Amino acid sequence: MKTSRTMIRKKVANGTTYTVVNDALKNELLQLDWAGENSYGPVYNCDGKHIEHCLDNTTCRNIVIKSNIFKCDGFPAIGHHGDCEHYNIEINDNIFDGPSGRWSMSRGYIIFRPLVHDVKIHDNVFIAPKESDSPNLGVIMENPDKTTLTIENNLFIGNIIE
Numbered sequence: 001m002k003t004s005r006t007m008i009r010k011k012v013a014n015g016t017t018y019t020v021v022n023d024a025l026k027n028e029l030l031q032l033d034w035a036g037e038n039s040y041g042p043v044y045n046c047d048g049k050h051i052e053h054c055l056d057n058t059t060c061r062n063i064v065i066k067s068n069i070f071k072c073d074g075f076p077a078i079g080h081h082g083d084c085e086h087y088n089i090e091i092n093d094n095i096f097d098g099p100s101g102r103w104s105m106s107r108g109y110i111i112f113r114p115l116v117h118d119v120k121i122h123d124n125v126f127i128a129p130k131e132s133d134s135p136n137l138g139v140i141m142e143n144p145d146k147t148t149l150t151i152e153n154n155l156f157i158g159n160i161i162e
Contacts, residue, residue: 028079028111029070032060032086060086065094072098072109074134079111087118096126101134108137116141117148128158135161 035058043053060080070077077096080086089112096109109126112119121139128136138160141149 028076029072030065030068030078032063032078032080032089033082034059034084034086059084061088063089065089065091067093069095069097070109072096072100074099074101076100076107076111077109079107080113080116083113083115085115085117086112087116089116089119091119091121092123094124096124098127099129099132099134100136100138101132108140110138111140112142112149114142114144116143117145119148120150120152121154122150122152123154125155126157126160128156128160130158132159135159137161 035054035056043051045051063086065078077100078091091110100107100109110121119141126138136159138154138156139149139151143149
């Protein structure tokens with residue numbers, strides 16, 4: 001699906017359970033990345049049909065991630081690679097269940113790099129194991145500007161380091 005860069009659309013991940021497949025899978029369950037060579041894919045439309053994606057370097061913006069269950073196994077549920085300017089991201093009413101700190105220390109359940117901004121994380125539940133070998137972190141925002149992230153009304157259960 002080809003879209004104009006001036007067009008604003010909201011993409012919604014709604015009602016899906018994301019589960020770890022095996023121990024070899026050590027990336028984010030839901031990875032936001034720019035549309036560049038080897039950055040992501042395959043891509044599916046809302047009906048589940050495989051579509052070609054444009055390698056136009058578009059960043060992720062105007063994203064809502066709502067009402068999902070993330071079955072975590074020691075790596076982030078939501079994050080990205082590279083340092084792109086993703087923005088206007090809302091993460092709400094989700095459940096993050098399992099450890100976030102099993103693989104090479106914790107990068108948190110949700111992690112965003114320095115150029116990400118305008119992120120709202122609210123009304124989620126984070127459930128970490130009560131006993132854990134590694135620290136479980138909730139949300140990591142590497143942008144030094146603290147106004148780029150709003151975290152409200154989340155419930156943290158288990159062994160989680162804030």
